[in-house]
Structures are given as structure tokens and as C-alpha cells.
């Protein structure tokens with residue numbers, strides 16, 4: 238927790254969940270609910286602009302400041318009753334100025350990110366015991382606080398912990414004395430078997446989320462809080478008060494596409510999301526019209542240190558795929574790891590389509606106020622075009638392009 242002058246941020250956050258509701262559910266809400274929300278937002282607007290120099294140099298404080306401020310920004314924007322939200326929403330300077338400063342220090346986007354909702358969003362159940370998955374409580378900060386929201390963070394974190402083993406694998410590979418003698422080749426094959434097992438573990442985790450995260454609550458109650466600026470054709474654009482040109486900022490909100498673990502696997506196996514290599518089978522028409530910059534853009538939502546690690550893998554002096562290409566006994570193990578990743582992406586497409594595309598054709602759950610339900614359904618019905626993901630990309634085209642780019646990494650005999 239931040240202390241001293243920053244208590245004012247922590248207090249605003251502590252009050253937010255009890256007071257604020259999603260703006261799109263507020264149509265026809267009682268006057269006192271609307272007034273309580275407006276009074277919370279008024280207090281945010283009149284907060285002092287706090288200097289951040291005391292936080293600089295302490296990465297734990299910087300992370301907490303980013304997390305608290307980014308949650309406050311999303312609480313602020315998404316609690317505004319939809320009827321009063323016009324084409325743009327001004328995010329007040331009291332949040333923007335310190336958020337910009339801490340984001341610059343962490344080299345991360347000035348908006349809610351996967352780091353805020355998952356990587357940094359836990360606490361120890363028993364502080365005396367070590368940080369094992371069993372001793373960690375996820376979803377320390379929540380928006381609506383539904384089980385779907387908490388379990389989504391929890392399930393995503395489970396996949397991140399598999400990342401520890403993946404980091405070891407990448408490290409061990411780069412520490413091998415060479416990639417050609419028999420002993421090293423055997424080790425590479427064992428590393429690739431371990432990598433395939435890790436990827437299967439991530440698949441099992443995603444599969445388990447099907448049981449743990451209720452799709453209706455995910456779509457209607459949790460996901461709207463995560464939306465960033467201009468997240469759909471009729472969604473308002475955010476203006477960061479005091480920042481010259483907000484449209485130049487990365488403000489699309491959190492996505493598991495920002496998971497450094499998934500990017501590390503992709504880079505280690507050399508998955509060509511940007512379609513820069515000539516590989517087989519050639520990209521389909523749909524693949525070609527996907528957003529090829531998505532994964533690269535998502536890296537800007539990671540802390541700078543994660544991004545630098547990924548850049549290091551990308552510049553590996555011994556690129557694994559080339560090594561496998563040149564060494565037939567490694568090729569089969571490399572292909573098995575790629576096949577596991579392709580399977581993961583197949584499963585992920587099914588899950589993401591169920592949670593987003595299918596749910597976009599459903600009615601909100603009974604917990605939503607009736608009037609608000611009708612309003613939102615009218616809007617959904619009026620909306621044209623396919624379901625979109627973070628930043629407004631066309632969801633199924635994007636995810637299938639990622640899956641097909643994975644398939645194209647498979648090596649064939651020379």
C-alpha cells in the first residue's frame with residue numbers, strides 16, 4: 238500500500254467498489270446511487286496533483302502507484318452513466334499527471350494493463366509462508382467483484398506461474414556450451430519436451446477457466462470495466478487532461494495478449510506473427526487482413542524490463558528454429574513444441590469465441606437492472622459488424638491468424 242500523501246489515492250480506490258457501478262447499468266438507477274457516483278468522481282477531480290519524485294527509484298512503489306492510478310482511471314471512466322458520456326471523456330489531471338510520470342518510469346502504457354490486473358494483483362494469504370500458488374490470493378483489487386472477475390485473474394495468474402519453468406528452459410538453452418555435440422543435442426531435446434509440457438499445462442489452465450469463469454458474468458459484468466479508449470465504434474475516446482495529444486498514447490486496456498510468458502514462447506519458437514518470413518502454407522486472405530501488429534503493440538503494455546527480456550530472446554545468437562532446421566534429430570522435438578502451441582491456440586480460440594462472440598448475442602444476467610438491460614441490448618443490436626477484442630480488433634480473424642502463424646513455424650525435412 239502507498240502511504241503518506243498517497244493515502245488519498247488508496248482511499249479513493251478503497252471506496253470505489255462499494256460506491257460505483259458500471260455506467261451502462263445506471264439507466265433508471267435511483268437518484269442516490271447516481272449522486273454517490275458523481276460525488277466520488279467530483280472528489281477525484283478535486284484531488285491535488287501529487288508529485289511522484291518520492292516514488293522514483295523504488296520499483297514496488299512505482300508498480301503500486303501505476304496499479305492504483307490505472308484502476309482509478311477505469312473506475313472513473315466506466316462509472317459515468319452512459320447517457321452523459323459523449324463522444325469523449327476527459328480523464329482529470331489529478332490522475333493523469335502522476336500516472337504519466339510513473340508509467341514513464343516503468344516504461345509501461347499509462348492505462349490498466351495485464352500487469353496491474355494479474356501480475357501485481359495478489360497478496361499472500363499467510364505472510365509468514367512462501368509465495369506459492371496455494372498461498373496467494375488473486376484479485377486484490379477488483380471492479381464489480383464478481384467471481385468471474387476474480388477467477389479470470391486467478392486463472393490467468395496460474396498460467397503465468399508456468400512461466401517460471403519456461404524462463405529456466407530458455408536460460409538453460411542459452412547456457413549450453415554449444416548446440417552441436419551429442420550431449421547438447423540431447424539436452425535441447427529434453428528442454429523442448431519440458432517446453433511442450435509447460436505449454437500443455439497452460440492449455441489445461443485455460444480449459445479449467447471454462448469451469449471457473451461464468452461466461453455471462455465475464456462478458457456483461459467484468460469485461461466492460463477493462464475497455465480502454467475508443468474500444469468500439471460507438472465507445473467514447475478518452476482525453477487525458479494536460480497531455481498534448483492523447484491519441485498518441487497506448488490506451489487500449491488489459492489483455493492476456495500482454496502476457497510476457499506467451500510472448501517469450503512465441504519468440505523462442507520464432508512464431509512469425511508479422512508474416513515477415515516465407516513459410517508454408519501461405520497465409521490465407523483472412524490471415525492477411527488480420528492486425529499483424531497486435532502482438533508487437535501489446536508489448537508496449539508490459540513493463541520495460543519484460544520487453545527488454547523479450548528483445549533479448551528475439552536477438553538470440555543461436556535462434557532455436559534455425560538450430561532445429563539444421564539438426565534433424567532436434568526438428569521432431571521442436572515440431573512437437575510448436576504442435577502443443579498450435580493446440581493451445583485452437584483451444585484459446587474456442588474459449589475466447591464462447592466468452593466474447595457467443596456472449597455478444599446473449600441477454601445480460603438477471604443481476605443487471607431491467608431498464609439498463611434493455612438499453613444495452615438496444616445498443617448491442619444497433620451495433621454492426623463482428624465482435625471485437627482489445628483495441629477494437631476483429632477477434633476471430635486475429636486469433637486465427639495467430640494460430641496459423643504458429644502452424645507455419647512447423648519445420649519440414651530439407
Ligand code: HEM
Pocket residue numbers: 392393396397442443446447450491492493494495496499500582585588589592593625626627628632635636639640
Ligand atoms: C476465459 C479465458 C480467456 C478469454 C475469454 C480470453 C479472451 C481473449 C481475447 C478476446 C483475445 C483477443 C485480444 C483481446 O481482446 O485482448 C485474447 C487474446 C490473447 N489471449 Fe486470451 N483469453 C482467455 C484466457 C487467456 C489466458 C489464460 C492466456 C494466457 C496467458 C491468454 C493469452 C492470450 C494471448 C497471448 C492473446 C493474443 C492472441 C494470441 O496470441 O493468439 N488468454 N484472449
